[in-house]
Amino acid sequence: MYIxxxxxxxxxxxxxxxxxxxxxxxxxxxLSEEEFKPLRLxxxxxxxxxxYMLRTAIPxxxxxxxxxxxxAHVARKYDRDYGHFTTRxxxxxxxxKLAELPDAMADLASVGMHGMQTSGNCVRNITTxxxxxxxxxxxxDPRIWAELIRQHVTLHPEFSFMPRKFKIAVGTSAHxxxxxxxxxxxxxxxxxxxxxxxxxxxxxxxLGRTPFLAQTIKPFLDKRDVLSYVEAVLRIYxxxxxxxxxxxxxxxxLVHELGPEAFAKEVEAEWANIKDGALAIDDAIVGDIxxxxxxxxxxxxxxxxxxxxxxxxxxxHFDAWVANSVANHKVPGYAIVTLSLxxxxxxxxxxxxxxxxxxxxxxxxxxxSEIRVGHEQNLVLPxxxxxxxxxxxxxxAPLGLALPNVNSIVDIISCPGLDYCSLANARSIPxxxxxxxxFANLDLQRDLGRLHINIxxxxxxxxxxxxxxIGILGVEKNGEExxxxxxxxxxxxxxxxxxxxxxxxxxxxxxxxxxxIASAYLELRARPDEIFIETLKRTGIEPxxxxxxxxx
Amino acid sequence: MPLVENGKVVEDxxxxxxxxxPIPDGxxxxxxxxxxxxxxxxxxxxxxxxxxxWPNNKRIAELKPWLGHLALIALxxxxxxxxxxxxxxxxxxxxxxxxxxxxxxxxxxxxxxxxLVRAGFDSFEVKKPAxxxxxxxxxxxxxxxxxxxxxxxxxxxxxxxxxxGAADVSEDA
Numbered sequence: 001m002y003i004x005x006x007x008x009x010x011x012x013x014x015x016x017x018x019x020x021x022x023x024x025x026x027x028x029x030x031l032s033e034e035e036f037k038p039l040r041l042x043x044x045x046x047x048x049x050x051x052y053m054l055r056t057a058i059p060x061x062x063x064x065x066x067x068x069x070x071x072a073h074v075a076r077k078y079d080r081d082y083g084h085f086t087t088r089x090x091x092x093x094x095x096x097k098l099a100e101l102p103d104a105m106a107d108l109a110s111v112g113m114h115g116m117q118t119s120g121n122c123v124r125n126i127t128t129x130x131x132x133x134x135x136x137x138x139x140x141d142p143r144i145w146a147e148l149i150r151q152h153v154t155l156h157p158e159f160s161f162m163p164r165k166f167k168i169a170v171g172t173s174a175h176x177x178x179x180x181x182x183x184x185x186x187x188x189x190x191x192x193x194x195x196x197x198x199x200x201x202x203x204x205x206x207l208g209r210t211p212f213l214a215q216t217i218k219p220f221l222d223k224r225d226v227l228s229y230v231e232a233v234l235r236i237y238x239x240x241x242x243x244x245x246x247x248x249x250x251x252x253x254l255v256h257e258l259g260p261e262a263f264a265k266e267v268e269a270e271w272a273n274i275k276d277g278a279l280a281i282d283d284a285i286v287g288d289i290x291x292x293x294x295x296x297x298x299x300x301x302x303x304x305x306x307x308x309x310x311x312x313x314x315x316x317h318f319d320a321w322v323a324n325s326v327a328n329h330k331v332p333g334y335a336i337v338t339l340s341l342x343x344x345x346x347x348x349x350x351x352x353x354x355x356x357x358x359x360x361x362x363x364x365x366x367x368x369s370e371i372r373v374g375h376e377q378n379l380v381l382p383x384x385x386x387x388x389x390x391x392x393x394x395x396x397a398p399l400g401l402a403l404p405n406v407n408s409i410v411d412i413i414s415c416p417g418l419d420y421c422s423l424a425n426a427r428s429i430p431x432x433x434x435x436x437x438x439f440a441n442l443d444l445q446r447d448l449g450r451l452h453i454n455i456x457x458x459x460x461x462x463x464x465x466x467x468x469x470i471g472i473l474g475v476e477k478n479g480e481e482x483x484x485x486x487x488x489x490x491x492x493x494x495x496x497x498x499x500x501x502x503x504x505x506x507x508x509x510x511x512x513x514x515x516x517i518a519s520a521y522l523e524l525r526a527r528p529d530e531i532f533i534e535t536l537k538r539t540g541i542e543p544x545x546x547x548x549x550x551x552x
Numbered sequence: 553m554p555l556v557e558n559g560k561v562v563e564d565x566x567x568x569x570x571x572x573x574p575i576p577d578g579x580x581x582x583x584x585x586x587x588x589x590x591x592x593x594x595x596x597x598x599x600x601x602x603x604x605x606w607p608n609n610k611r612i613a614e615l616k617p618w619l620g621h622l623a624l625i626a627l628x629x630x631x632x633x634x635x636x637x638x639x640x641x642x643x644x645x646x647x648x649x650x651x652x653x654x655x656x657x658x659x660x661x662x663x664x665x666x667x668l669v670r671a672g673f674d675s676f677e678v679k680k681p682a683x684x685x686x687x688x689x690x691x692x693x694x695x696x697x698x699x700x701x702x703x704x705x706x707x708x709x710x711x712x713x714x715x716x717g718a719a720d721v722s723e724d725a
Contacts, residue, residue: 007708011696018693022663030682038633039663121633151698151709157670158642158701161635238639239611273647278700285709 044115061089163241204255207461301333349377417457424457426474645672672702
């Protein structure tokens with residue numbers, strides 16, 4: 001976990017003071033709403049359907065227990081006792097009063113948290129693998145690079161008014177858990193033949209109404225050049241990205257219109273001018289940032305201790321939870337535990353203040369006081385000793401947090417949709433809730449295996465529907481909610497956009513369609529361990545299309 | 553529209569000349585980009601300080617051959633949210649070595665001042681008088697910066713290495 005020093009704390013406090021001044025000027029009428037809007041947006045404050053919404057940054061999804069307790073406090077004091085974890089590894093509160101926002105921000109600042117750049121046409125929260133620092137397959141901890149970039153782009157004087165928002169993700173494992181290819185800029189670490197590590201640079205990914213996967217513009221970038229290369233990409237985008245049409249303003253359109261080669265040429269020309277300047281990072285700088293991360297002091301343990309193995313044998317519910325929610329850790333005797341925020345009939349990604357406090361306590365006891373937020377809208381305890389898993393499970397169960405449904409059909413990624421969002425055309429959350437009820441049976445979930453559903457309530461695609469194995473997009477037709485269904489999307493290292501299966505269906509039929517698709521899969525799969533996405537790849541979408549539309 | 557330079561509201565010495573108006577002799581003038589490019593040779597030979605108003609959708613590199621003759625470049629913010637001129641400013645200051653006056657014009661509001669100064673601007677046509685009065689307070693808002701800019705301030709990354717303990721956050725400690 002990165003520990004803020006006096007510089008970081010000072011900047012956050014100065015930001016709170018600035019925002020307090022801006023709110024005062026807005027309330028007095030000195031600032032018009034039009035003038036205030038970009039200022040509040042750059043602090044994560046949106047005006048939603050019912051109230052202001054505050055989005056709080058959780059840099060690369062890493063939280064301390066102290067920070068999580070503060071998030072619970074903000075939920076309790078300023079909101080309605082809950083918060084919503086997002087696909088950007090952030091948290092948002094949907095019921096905040098404008099006049100109380102500066103106080104909420106001051107409370108967050110007391111633990112080094114803020115809403116800076118969680119909205120607006122600037123570089124947004126840098127995301128990475130929620131298993132960073134714990135995953136057995138990572139080359140090195142991606143958070144060091146995410147933190148270097150976070151600092152560089154925070155209140156950047158040149159890139160705070162770009163054509164549109166800009167999302168960066170960093171990955172250092174062979175298996176992409178950060179959805180790099182759907183980012184404006186993705187950085188994937190590789191080791192070259194000489195044993196050196198560097199980054200593959202991909203640009204121009206993004207979903208929304210014109211989805212694109214990011215294209216590689218540089219296969220291997222020396223790590224010392226990361227900041228200068230990011231600067232060059234942003235400079236080209238800031239000058240030449242389209243500003244005439246909000247739907248064509250993301251970098252993906254610029255990359256598409258110029259072509260990746262021409263875009264890369266512009267970037268390389270600019271980069272050549274700055275690469276040996278003030279942005280070149282040497283080992284001292286990387287070492288300084290890395291040194292500000294505090295790592296757990298692991299005990300010397302062995303994998304599969306006797307009491308853990310015995311507990312698995314003794315209790316099939318515990319065993320099922322371990323099989324589903326517990327992953328291998330790079331340190332022997334430890335495990336990575338995912339806490340599903342997808343209860344039956346619940347809102348994906350919501351956690352109550354009570355749950356957040358309890359998770360913070362459990363993190364103190366079992367996970368070196370660390371918690372992660374994953375883009376799948378679940379939480380993670382990244383460093384749990386395997387011998388503690390039975391006790392942790394018993395503590396999680398009464399909180400509704402020991403749900404063995406991770407990566408299942410009910411582990412749904414969903415945007416807030418029309419229940420909250422002023423941009424939405426259709427509801428998302430009730431669709432997710434209905435699906436979670438239809439598939440509440442654990443044996444059925446297990447039989448269906450890995451199957452990702454993503455739901456967006458409008459074309460902006462905050463629920464990443466294009467990359468869901470089953471993607472559901474809400475649209476509006478003559479004042480009614482309809483839903484387009486896509487199949488076969490993926491956001492991992494084999495990223496792919498889903499294919500539309502046919503005409504949109506009305507609200508009341510979406511869960512039926514998902515049931516049709518699920519039962520078609522069970523009949524079509526070659527063997528029980530051929531997961532949905534593999535069956536789909538083998539058969540194509542035709543048999544699924546037939547099943548869905550045969551009776552409609 | 554008040555003009556702020558060196559942290560204070562000042563009289564504007566420059567006269568803005570339209571595309572087709574006669575150019576007065578002996579006084580500092582700002583001419584539009586198209587006219588400047590069309591009449592550059594005559595303009596630089598003229599007696600009196602010369603400035604150009606450059607739009608934010610034209611490559612600033614086109615000005616490179618003329619930088620030695622220009623006393624002022626005005627960059628435009630047609631809307632507060634349109635930040636192209638920040639890149640133009642940094643290119644002029646940090647790569648092309650432009651040392652003259654760099655003026656921000658258009659929709660220039662209080663909450664941009666800090667960014668503008670860091671991008672290399674030193675002259676500001678401010679839209680609202682109250683904002684002009686708050687200029688000094690506004691640019692002093694942040695004592696910590698995270699990235700190098702045209703203002704030469706040292707980013708936190710480097711200051712940490714210098715001060716080792718990093719306890720002192722007063723500017724350039």
